[in-house]
Amino acid sequence: MSDDTGLVAERIRVTIDGTLLIDNVDCTVARGSLSALVGPNGAGKSTLLRALTAVQAPASGTVTFGNADLLGMPRRQRARLAAFVEQDATTDSSLTVDMVVKLGRLPHQSLWEADSPESAAVVTASLETVEMTAFREREFQSLSGGEKQRVMLARALAQEPQLLTLDEPTNHLDIAAQLAVLELLSSLRTTGVTVLAALHDLSLAASYCDHIIVLSHGRVVAAGATETVLTEQLIADVYGVTASILRNPVTGKPVIGFSPA
Amino acid sequence: MAKVSPLAFGTALGIALLVSITIAVTIGPADIRFDEVWRSIGSHLGIGVSPLTELRDGIVWQLRLPRVLTAAAVGAGLALSGAVMQAITRNPLADPYLLGLSSGAALGAVSVIVLGAAVLLPFAAFAGALLALTLTLLLAGSLGAITPSRTVLAGIAVSALASAVTSFVIFWSVDGDSYREVLSWLLGSLSGARWPAVGITMVAIIVIGVPVMLTGRLLDSFAFGDVQAASLGVNVSATRWGLLAASALVTGAMVSVSGSIGFVGLILPHAVRLLVGPGNRALLPLSALLGAVFLVWADTLARTLFDPREIPVGIVTAMIGAPIFAFLLTRRKSST
Numbered sequence: 001m002s003d004d005t006g007l008v009a010e011r012i013r014v015t016i017d018g019t020l021l022i023d024n025v026d027c028t029v030a031r032g033s034l035s036a037l038v039g040p041n042g043a044g045k046s047t048l049l050r051a052l053t054a055v056q057a058p059a060s061g062t063v064t065f066g067n068a069d070l071l072g073m074p075r076r077q078r079a080r081l082a083a084f085v086e087q088d089a090t091t092d093s094s095l096t097v098d099m100v101v102k103l104g105r106l107p108h109q110s111l112w113e114a115d116s117p118e119s120a121a122v123v124t125a126s127l128e129t130v131e132m133t134a135f136r137e138r139e140f141q142s143l144s145g146g147e148k149q150r151v152m153l154a155r156a157l158a159q160e161p162q163l164l165t166l167d168e169p170t171n172h173l174d175i176a177a178q179l180a181v182l183e184l185l186s187s188l189r190t191t192g193v194t195v196l197a198a199l200h201d202l203s204l205a206a207s208y209c210d211h212i213i214v215l216s217h218g219r220v221v222a223a224g225a226t227e228t229v230l231t232e233q234l235i236a237d238v239y240g241v242t243a244s245i246l247r248n249p250v251t252g253k254p255v256i257g258f259s260p261a
Numbered sequence: 262m263a264k265v266s267p268l269a270f271g272t273a274l275g276i277a278l279l280v281s282i283t284i285a286v287t288i289g290p291a292d293i294r295f296d297e298v299w300r301s302i303g304s305h306l307g308i309g310v311s312p313l314t315e316l317r318d319g320i321v322w323q324l325r326l327p328r329v330l331t332a333a334a335v336g337a338g339l340a341l342s343g344a345v346m347q348a349i350t351r352n353p354l355a356d357p358y359l360l361g362l363s364s365g366a367a368l369g370a371v372s373v374i375v376l377g378a379a380v381l382l383p384f385a386a387f388a389g390a391l392l393a394l395t396l397t398l399l400l401a402g403s404l405g406a407i408t409p410s411r412t413v414l415a416g417i418a419v420s421a422l423a424s425a426v427t428s429f430v431i432f433w434s435v436d437g438d439s440y441r442e443v444l445s446w447l448l449g450s451l452s453g454a455r456w457p458a459v460g461i462t463m464v465a466i467i468v469i470g471v472p473v474m475l476t477g478r479l480l481d482s483f484a485f486g487d488v489q490a491a492s493l494g495v496n497v498s499a500t501r502w503g504l505l506a507a508s509a510l511v512t513g514a515m516v517s518v519s520g521s522i523g524f525v526g527l528i529l530p531h532a533v534r535l536l537v538g539p540g541n542r543a544l545l546p547l548s549a550l551l552g553a554v555f556l557v558w559a560d561t562l563a564r565t566l567f568d569p570r571e572i573p574v575g576i577v578t579a580m581i582g583a584p585i586f587a588f589l590l591t592r593r594k595s596s597t
Binding site: 050053054055056075076077078079080083084086089090091092093094095096099100103104106107109111112159 | 351353475476477478479481482484485486488489491492493494495496534538539540
């Protein structure tokens with residue numbers, strides 16, 4: 001295997017309070033791709049994402065990225081390689097946007113040193129990528145949901161990760177903000193960042209993602225190229241609804257319509 | 262909102278602290294001038310000769326200076342502990358007094374004094390503080406998800422129990438003036454502070470407080486909770502328990518010389534946050550400095566306001582702190 005290997009997870013098991021939530025999952029995410037992790041509520045998407053980045057370490061299994069052992073490496077080194085954006089991150093603190101994004105520099109800094117010019121440049125570039133530069137001095141809590149999500153994305157980018165995982169990044173966002181987030185993730189491909197996002201909206205997943213991993217009851221039931229994985233039959237099996245895969249007349253991308261089974 | 266530059270604020274506070282200490286030493290029944298204070302201190306450090314008579318020099322060097330320095334150290338330690346606890350528990354109401362640490366520390370201190378093992382005083386106070394904190398968090402956790410309000414409620418219960426046991430131990434063992442003794446532990450008093458108290462509190466500030474002040478970046482990473490902190494490469498449980506234990510240790514050292522003084526740890530970090538913003542790198546050292554200045558003046562008021570009678574300094578801090586605590590509660594009514 002070359003160093004171009006992306007994320008490879010093998011035999012991941014996660015138990016929380018004695019309940020088996022992730023049952024022997026194998027999955028891969030190709031380097032530089034944008035992949036979606038989909039599945040019904042309670043399928044274990046959040047749990048799997050947290051396990052993959054060792055935010056909550058799995059009970060057993062291995063996770064490598066570019067053949068480096070993600071679970072075994074020191075935390076700070078891992079945080080320089082892999083970033084995680086959790087779902088609906090909230091704070092009581094009156095941090096400014098700038099301070100939130102600077103948090104992403106933590107794995108690159110010692111506790112005592114001042115912010116280096118390089119660090120400041122990364123923060124500025126991250127804010128530019130998500131088009132939030134004008135909001136730099138605003139208080140994070142005063143932002144809209146879509147703006148907050150973009151700031152959290154900039155915070156993750158400030159870690160300069162090669163792997164970016166996101167838990168439901170479009171949750172609670174209006175349509176325009178959902179598209180903005182996915183356009184952004186999509187554009188990260190040009191920078192070589194490997195992106196894995198848990199998504200609820202199958203049409204969004206189908207429109208934007210190269211690969212899809214389908215999780216149900218803690219197991220992977222299908223994985224591969226979006227077109228081949230996301231079939232009407234699979235959606236019926238996993239979600240228990242009737243699905244019709246149509247084409248968006250404008251973009252030509254798949255749109256999925258649902259009706260009760 | 263325009264914020265004050267942390268460096269400018271810190272410099273101003275540093276100067277204010279030096280000036281406050283000097284002025285506080287001049288204040289009292291025996292009239293001693295500003296320059297006489299410095300020359301007296303100089304003479305004890307081997308520079309020049311004291312301009313004061315032996316008696317007046319003793320008032321400066323043996324009574325007032327150690328008391329004022331202890332007030333500064335205790336104020337710094339309590340404010341720092343409060344700031345750290347607020348960040349690590351994401352609870353704006355966290356404070357060594359409200360969460361029961363101070364009462365636990367007082368109980369530990371009183372117990373070893375009664376047992377005649379005063380040498381262990383700071384350690385017993387630390388053990389008491391840590392035990393009280395653990396009890397508070399366990400109790401808060403058993404009520405459901407640990408919220409700020411539940412933690413404060415649990416802290417009140419633990420605090421009430423520890424205070425009751427402290428009072429009982431004193432009444433049981435001390436003859437004569439036990440009421441005064443009980444009050445000085447429960448309300449906090451610096452009237453007995455001499456050079457050993459300066460030693461204990463300064464060592465705690467330098468050995469534990471200063472390293473803790475340098476953890477601001479780590480504490481910032483907790484702003485969005487444990488998951489984000491972990492994803493940024495922070496060892497969440499080691500950091501949390503390490504810093505809570507350090508807070509308990511500092512609180513224990515402070516309470517072992519002063520009794521439990523309330524509200525210093527609660528309100529001063531909020532005041533600093535209003536002025537310089539929420540970043541913990543500036544907040545921790547500035548809270549400590551402001552706490553030092555605040556308690557120097559609170560204690561000066563406590564010993565001069567009703568001269569010749571002295572009141573416990575905890576009454577002064579509560580008079581100032583309780584209304585501010587009430588204000589903080591009303592501001593939070595939506596989220597508690």
